[in-house]
Amino acid sequence: MSRISQVIKTRQASGGKIVVPYLVAGDPDLGTSLRLMHALVAAGSDIIELGVPFSDPSSDGEVIQKGAERALARGTTLLQVIDLVAQFRTTDPDTPVVLMGYLNPVEILGYEQFVNSASEAGVDGVLLVDMPPTESPPLAGMLADAGLDLIFLVAPTTSETRARLIASQCTGYLYYVSLKGVTGAAISDTDSIARNIGLLKTFADVPIVIGFGIKDENSAASLAKLADGVVIGSALVQKIAGLPASDAEDTEIEASVSLIGAIRKRLDQTG
Amino acid sequence: MLSKDVESRHISNADPLEGPDRLGHFGPYGGMFVGETLVAAVEELAEVYERLAADPDFWEEFHRDLKYYVGRPSPLYFAERLTSAAGGADIYLKREDLNHTGAHKVNNTIGQALLARHMGKTRLIAETGAGQHGVASATVAARMGLECHVYMGSEDIKRQAPNVYRMKLLGARVVPVTSGTKTLKDAMNEALRDWATNVDTTYYMIGTAAGPHPYPKLVRDFQSVIGREARQQCLEQIGRLPDALVACVGGGSNAIGLFHPFLHDSEVAMYGVEAGGLGLQTGKHAAPLSDGRPGVLHGNRTYLMTDAGGQIRDTHSVSAGLDYPGVGPEHAWLKDIKRVQYVAATDEETLHAFHDLTRMEGIIPALESSHAIAYAMKLAAELGPGKQIVVNLSGRGDKDIQTVAAIDGIEL
Secondary structure, three states: OOOOHHHHHHEEEEEOOEEEEEEEEEOOOOOHHHHHHHHHOOOOOOEEEEEEEOOOOOOOHHHHHHHHHHHHHOOOOHHHHHHHHHHHHHHHOOOEEEEEEHHHHHHHHHHHHHHHHHHHHOOOEEEEEOOOOOOOOOHHHHHHOOOOEEOEEOOOOOOHHHHHHHHHHOOOOEEEOOOOOOOOOOOOHHHHHHHHHHHHHHHHOOOEEEEEOOOOOOOHHHHHHOOEEEOOOOOHHHHHHOOOOOOOHHHHHHHOOOOHHHHHHHHHHHO | OHHHHHHHHHHHOOOOOOOOOOOOOOEEEEEOOOOHHHHHHHHHHHHHHHHHHHOOHHHHHHHHHHHHHHOOOEEEOHHHHHHHOOOOEEEEEEEEEHHHEOOOOOOHHHHOOOOHHHHOOOEEEEOOOOOHHHHHHHHHHHHOEEEEEEEEEEHHHHOOOOHHHHHHHHHOEEEEEEOOOOOOHHHHHHHHHHHHHOOOOOEOOOOOOOOOOHHHHHHHHHHHHHHHHHHHHHHHOOOOOOEEEEEEEOOOOHHHHHHHHHHOOOOOOEEEEEEOOHHHOOOOEEEEHHEEEEEEOOOEEEEEEEEEOOEEOOOOOOHHOOOOOOHHHHHHHHHHOOEEEEEEEHHHHHHHHHHHHHHHHHHOHHHHHHHHHHHHHHHHHHHHOOOOEEEEEEEEHHHHHHHHHHHHHOOO
């Protein structure tokens, strides 16, 4: 069983929900990202989605675009992001880390080197937003051989036939996109989310988390009820945007992840 | 289901010139690399297009619009004085600059507007660099009474003020894009974000033969009217097929439109001319086929201008319409199988060609098309007398006179 599945199982055994924060690696710099990762774990995160910055993030809203621009202004590369995970692993052997980003940096690095370095660094899963299952076979096979999970998105526009295909290819967890739009937009239709998740649960063997548009404890609590957990991206990246470009005080780091602590607390209360 | 898809990908390329396969692949290039929210939309478009492309009534309507609204066929013109100046092969110009709206772009927007109408979409979005595709999109939107939003980099809005005003006159909303490099690629990112948000009502009119399947195929099919006419005109006017075709390549829609109907004519050589900017060796250019590598951007795998870490590099070209870091996937494939040779013309060579054609033939070419003219003059000298070259004059240059004047130090 992968580290991701293990962590989810443990949390669920105690009746809890999975909290998955997303941050852009290298925003505002790699040293701060490492401190943020540890702070996120301390605040009650189960899994960390580490965004690999890309120059053309066409599925992301403005907040995450700006985070990527800040990281790229520092010259952050995919190999540095993988190295960040290796550093994180030296003191945290338990918290799963998922690399989330776009395909091109992985293509240019080369699938083999990517899978080998990621696996060696202690990465647990990969989510590439512009690599649908039909285009994934060469990389999917290599990730599976290395024991890394490959996570896919299901959107409100995804047909049932296609959702079944995606669920059958997906390992670790399935990421349900709560809205038609980009990351950080506003959720408008909770009923259809409930309906779609209900359907997904009838055939998906993996846990389901919901992301895009979760802003606070209330939205986290109302969506967590429908699934196994929630992803918090833009709302966290917005807080991180307020940090100094380097050498943030410990209190500033803690303050920027306090949203995650508040969500953890609320979800634990509401079960 | 998946394993069958993969299988079909590997057995489909019996004839390497007959791409794409069912999933949009030209060899290893092309494909459908979009976020999950858009997959249903591109799949729906692929289905609708497959159905309509098999329907003669659809093509009849398309060709009726091209004849009575665009003004086709465009002439094939023998450029006698340019030929003398080049000192070799005869140079013929395929006059896409004479189309309504002044460029080849309208062939595609006419076709895609028909698709949008068949799909019941009420809102058009488009990205534009030089503004030619934006104008062509705003034009068909006006004609069909559809809402139209054109995404344009804020840098390009500054460079192409006349086209911005043209779009506004036509009733389109021009949305400035301030992210990234503030040029065409960022406009495309923003259009993709809009599409994901408004996917139920919106048709995304991509302006070149790139992007996710089925765009590279359907844009090529609509633009192939250029090559079909040129082929027929060569047979009628010259009495045989030409020795070479030359076209500029940004995303590559005018080039693939000219080339495609000639691909099986092995005696016809083909040259795609990329934007060499300040020179390939300077890195300041927009020539991914000449100096790039395969990667994935904007829905397809193709040659890209990308750095060692996989970030998309800034491009440079004197012509906003070629200032794009990718290229259509069919060109990537035609390069690899060596059916088309891809070369580059620098800004300087391009400006010379712009002035030459203007002064010798009384035709002001778009800066994009001037790249093709520049290379064709070189090629004419190499091939020598008795040979024939067809150059795609993809657009007229009125939009560029401010740029050229500024470079020549003239204040208008």
